[in-house]
Amino acid sequence: MDSRSAILGRILAAAQAGGRDEGRAAADVAARLASPPAHPTPGRVKGLTALGLIELFTKMATAVGAGVERVADPARVPHAVADYLSGLGHGLQVRIAPDPWLRAIPWDRRPSLSVAFGRAQAGDQVGVTTALAGVAETGTLVIPSGSDQATSLLFLPRIHIVILPLHHIVGTYEEAWHGLAIRQQARGLGMPRSVNMVTGPSRTADIEQTSLPHAHGPGRVQIILVGEPDPATA
Amino acid sequence: MQPHSADFPARAADALTDPDLRRALTKFKTGFPVNRARAVANLPEFEALRDAAKAVKDHTLSHLDHYLEAFEARVRDSGGHVHWARDAAEARSIILRLATERDARLIAKGKSMVSEEIGLNAALEAAGIKAVETDLGEYILQIRGEVPSHIVAPALHLSKEQVAADFRRTHTHLPPDRPLDQPTDLLAEARGELRDVFLNADIGITGANFLVAETGSTIIVTNEGNGDLTQTLSRCHIVLTGIEKVVPTLADATLMLRLLARSATGQEITAYTTFSTGPRRADDPDGPREFHVVLLDNGRSALLGTEMQEVLRCIRCGACMNHCPVYHAVGGHAYGWVYPGPIGAALDPALIGVKEARHLPNASTFCGKCESVCPVKIPLPKIMHRWREVEFERRLSPPSVRQGLWAWALFAKRPRLYRLVTAIAMRVMGWMGKEGAFKSLPLAGGWTGTRDFPAPQGRTFQSLYKDRRHG
Structure with missing residues (x-):
């Protein structure tokens, strides 16, 4: 017997010995997959306005060592990126995800910035991406892969800058999953190859249980929020 | 192992x-x-989350065959492969075959306790394939020839001085007088050493914290980002994990994620949580070309x-x-x-x-x-x-334990005899221990080796209790 049949056979035998109703098991599983039960979600986001969610997102992301700043419109993004890097005494070469919205940002407004698009290269120091969602419950960025997003940009460079439209901030992970489902459906695609949840810069506590930033992933995560809160929901 | x-x-x-x-x-x-x-x-909802997670796991385990088959089907739909391993030897041979078929020379490894379970590194080494642990703690242990002492913090038993000595011994291409006093020095050095591994590995092997039947996704939860570099940059990503890791849906995985980091390190969530589903799509700019999942039983289904x-x-x-x-x-x-x-x-x-x-x-x-x-x-x-x-x-x-239990059972099953013998024993011990404590006792040397044994005051608990109830 091949290993697959052997393992599945053993599991089935144990289930049957335990009195599982084989007439219903397959249907139960299909039903649960089709409409999973809702689990408890953090009360900390309940009842928050859009402004409240932005505040919570900022607080949680800052607490894990990310930087958060706000600009009023996309035209300010090149300045925010350049000023942030200059403030660190860092070079102004950035690698940007091939995302249409990021491409549409007028990067040439700040001529000293040197921009290139695509996946991260070995020597790249700064990766710039957007995110599908910024989740307020823990200050987490949800970033799916796709033709417009290179996963390597999240991990290879020393600095990760995230340009996040304000209306992408949501309360819970569940809302981010909902947003992902809508986006993939609109594109006629299923689950993307990779969905990355990023919460602050990389870290390790493997030496003497002391938490240190900048392990293998970026040592800095800077989130630039773009836009004005919607007055109707704020 | x-x-x-x-x-x-x-x-x-x-x-x-x-x-x-x-x-x-x-x-x-x-x-x-x-x-x-x-x-x-x-998180005031924590208790409610625990109950929900228990229920999800119980439901999944009672339908494990169905969820594993659903997971397998979704992995295939997304262009990946699933391999089933009855035991450690079979899991090793599957991975060795994948590696040799691809002529792999260097393998980057994310942290995986299942890989320790099956002794994967030794098997790869024996086949002439270099496998490098990329989690900082695991990397330190690998160059020391040690095994993890904790499933989350594998090198917690080591001091920074020990790590510094290991790095000096191993990284001989670096200046011998470089400073390695601070944990940050050690971290920077390891980061530099492992960068080349990430960039040159032919295969990346990671574990999985969860598998999602609904989507065919594997999930890793890390803080360092090493698991992500391991699986993103190499041509072929192999996930090695146990059959019990599957949960039905993304919603269920989300529930588990809310519990995992809080229970483990006390973080709300780790720096990175990554859902991997199949290989690089046609228009993806990066990611592995191949995606394999090795599902290990190794005694689990027998439970x-x-x-x-x-x-x-x-x-x-x-x-x-x-x-x-x-x-x-x-x-x-x-x-x-x-x-x-x-x-x-x-x-x-x-x-x-x-x-x-x-x-x-x-x-x-x-x-x-x-x-x-x-x-x-x-x-x-x-x-x-x-x-x-x-x-x-x-x-x-051993016989001494079995005989001791037999002797204890002899009295415990006969209450009157028990009361009589203990009453006599307490009186004798109370009389012998008039100074208040024993410095040593026969058959209790392990106990009295580091502390004194307080002497009984002459009566048994049962007799004192009886007085108190009636008094």
Whole structure:
């Protein structure tokens, strides 16, 4: 017997010995997959306005060592990126995800910035991406892969800058999953190859249980929020 | 990995006199538990989440065949491959075959306890393939030739001076007089060394914290980003994991994620949580070209339908060992195999045999702290208790223990005789111990070796209790 049949056979035998109703098991599983039960979600986001969610997102992301700043419109993004890097005494070469919205940002407004698009290269120091969602419950960025997003940009460079439209901030992970489902459906695609949840810069506590930033992933995560809160929901 | 659990008593005794380990464990005792308590206090829904997670796991385990088949189908739909391994040897041979077919010379590895379980590195090395651990703790252990002492913080038993000495010994291409006094120096050096591994690896191997049947996704949870570089940059991503890791849906995985980091390190969520589904799509700019999942049984399915089934709910957070007085005293290496602490005591007898692991369920004070912090409410003391019974039934315990239990049972089953004998014994001991305490006692040398035994005051508990009830 091949290993697959052997393992599945053993599991089935144990289930049957335990009195599982084989007439219903397959249907139960299909039903649960089709409409999973809702689990408890953090009360900390309940009842928050859009402004409240932005505040919570900022607080949680800052607490894990990310930087958060706000600009009023996309035209300010090149300045925010350049000023942030200059403030660190860092070079102004950035690698940007091939995302249409990021491409549409007028990067040439700040001529000293040197921009290139695509996946991260070995020597790249700064990766710039957007995110599908910024989740307020823990200050987490949800970033799916796709033709417009290179996963390597999240991990290879020393600095990760995230340009996040304000209306992408949501309360819970569940809302981010909902947003992902809508986006993939609109594109006629299923689950993307990779969905990355990023919460602050990389870290390790493997030496003497002391938490240190900048392990293998970026040592800095800077989130630039773009836009004005919607007055109707704020 | 070759088990050494049968040597637990000797290994535990060594651990108790190891000054470096004492220092590390003193720090460890408070670190994670304090952080966990704070994280739990910050999430009032935590108890409700634990109940929900237990229910999800119980449902999944009772339909494990269906969910594994659904997972497999979705992995295939997304262009990946699933391999089934009955035992460690089969898992090793599957991965060796994948590696040799691809002419792999260098393999980057993310942290995987299942890989320790099957002894993968030694098998790859024997085949002439270099496998490099990329988690900082695992990397340090690999160059020391050691195994992890904790499932989340594998190198917690080491000091920074020990790590610095290892780096000087191993990284001989670097200037010998470079400063390595600070943990940040060590981290920067390891980061530099491992960068080349990420960029040049032919294959990346990671474990999985969860598998999602709904989508065919594998999930890794890390802080360093090493697992992501491992799986993103190489041509071929191999996921090695146990069959019990599957959950039905993304919603269920999300529930588990809310519990995992809080229970493990006290973080709200780790820096990185990554859902991987199949290989690079046609228009993706990066990602691996191949995606393989190796599902390992290795004794797990044999637990289904038994009293020990609940141990399969484990999400490997390590909270049980973080809060265990025995682990705090002896550390992880004393347990002699991959999974130490209470979860090891409950799981290892199933995976390496009761004979080899029989000491582990006995290395417990039954204080119950492990069960009280377990995010999926595994009744660890009950399962350890059951393993003790199995040990007795199979006559694996030494004659002195069996005879002692026989003698105790002789009296315990005869209340009158018990009362009579204990009343006499207490009087004799009370008379002999007039000074208030015994400095040594026959048959209790282990106890009196480090402290005095308070002398009984002449009467038994039962007789005092009787007086009090009637008085």
